[in-house]
Amino acid sequence: MEKTYIFVTSLIACILLYLVEQVLVVDYITKTIAKLILFMVIPYVYLKFVKKSQIKASLNFRKREKFPLKSGLVLGILSFGVIIIAYLILGRYIDFYNIAQELQTKSNISPSNFILIGLYITFGNSFLEEFFFRGFIFLNLYHQNAKAFAYIYSSLLFALYHIAIFQTWFNPMLLGLALFGLITIASIFNWLDTKTNNFVNSWVVHILADSAIILVGMRMFNMI
Numbered sequence: 001m002e003k004t005y006i007f008v009t010s011l012i013a014c015i016l017l018y019l020v021e022q023v024l025v026v027d028y029i030t031k032t033i034a035k036l037i038l039f040m041v042i043p044y045v046y047l048k049f050v051k052k053s054q055i056k057a058s059l060n061f062r063k064r065e066k067f068p069l070k071s072g073l074v075l076g077i078l079s080f081g082v083i084i085i086a087y088l089i090l091g092r093y094i095d096f097y098n099i100a101q102e103l104q105t106k107s108n109i110s111p112s113n114f115i116l117i118g119l120y121i122t123f124g125n126s127f128l129e130e131f132f133f134r135g136f137i138f139l140n141l142y143h144q145n146a147k148a149f150a151y152i153y154s155s156l157l158f159a160l161y162h163i164a165i166f167q168t169w170f171n172p173m174l175l176g177l178a179l180f181g182l183i184t185i186a187s188i189f190n191w192l193d194t195k196t197n198n199f200v201n202s203w204v205v206h207i208l209a210d211s212a213i214i215l216v217g218m219r220m221f222n223m224i
Helices: 002-024 028-050 066-093 096-107 114-142 147-166 172-193 200-222
Strands: none
Touching: 002 028, 002 114, 002 147, 028 114, 066 172, 066 200, 096 200, 114 147, 114 172, 114 200, 147 172, 172 200
């Protein structure tokens, strides 16, 4: 029952967010509200009404061993560097002008509000995604004798969820590379969180990685 609930509701949530992103084409605030409702209400219902097994709490913030936290910081800095280097190498193959135009047209994201939205993405959105994909999906499945499924499903869903956001930005080769990178990153995030049984570790990496992406985005908007 618990595994089924996690699988079905998380899949439905990502499908609904895809429809909001690519079909309804609403502004960023509306998309954020929809994500906030889905990513918070579904885990709440699980913890309140569905969860029966006496597994470890996946939202344990008290246990902060030094090694995993240091690992998160090191991997976060490494991720920051990798993203910047990838931008320097592959940036010439990305149409940043059209991406910026699409963000302004579809999501109402412009140079005037990008820094504010960037701060939310870096700290707020990264928390929401880690809470949902690692705290809710991965760690709960991981402790229910479904370790392999937990790694594969949460990583794939995390990658596909992001591909739905920027599927029109890249050519097929870069899209495939992004999918591979997201699956790899999600798997590393999962592994990090098994060290302390919470999502604080992956959240640290996520913050630093998103910081690099926002820096690239700021440069992108300066191009238009």
